[in-house]
Ligand SMILES: [Ca+2]
């Protein structure tokens with residue numbers, strides 16, 4: 031199970047902008063903020079495992095003002111955090 035934390039099945043590393051663009055698409059209700067649920071669903075759509083835990087940790091890390099959602103200003107922090115998981119696109 032441990033290996034599943036390391037997502038390396040795809041090849042090219044995402045640039046910062048690509049990653050942010052991808053994260054913005056997680057905002058399915060288009061309110062400009064990414065909720066924990068949207069983050070979880072989005073991560074799952076990338077084929078990641080443990081999305082419930084990951085979404086919780088990422089949100090906790092990136093949600094600077096503690097309102098429970100990731101706003102556009104906070105998306106940079108979220109991108110930095112998610113980047114460490116090594117998400118790659120083919
Ligand atoms: Ca939203």
Ligand SMILES: [Ca+2]
Pocket residue numbers: 092093094095096097098099100101104
């Ligand atoms: Ca926030």
